[in-house]
Amino acid sequence: MPSRCVAAGCSNTSSESVSVYKFPKQETLLKQWTKQVQRTRANWVPTASSTLCSEHFELSSLHFSINLCSYLYKKKTTILYF
Ligand SMILES: [Zn+2]
Secondary structure, three states, X not given: OOOOEOOOOOOOOOOOOOXXXXXXXXXXXXXXXXXXXXXXXXXXXXXOOOEEEHHXXXXXXXXXXXXXXXXXXXXXXXXXXX
């Protein structure tokens, strides 16, 4: 079973155009990601299999990108957005 993106209204799975990212284990990052999801899903809590897809990351702002980047396998400068 491919992992589905947990964002509200999104059920993307990994494909040629979309990547999915597992939630980070590092606590600060995990909180940041969780908070983003909770903006649209108030009582949502992450599980070991929770993922977000690349649709929610944007190349631009440097805001908290250092931590996020290191998690995203040093891919790009990214920020989480919904
Ligand atoms: Zn998504």
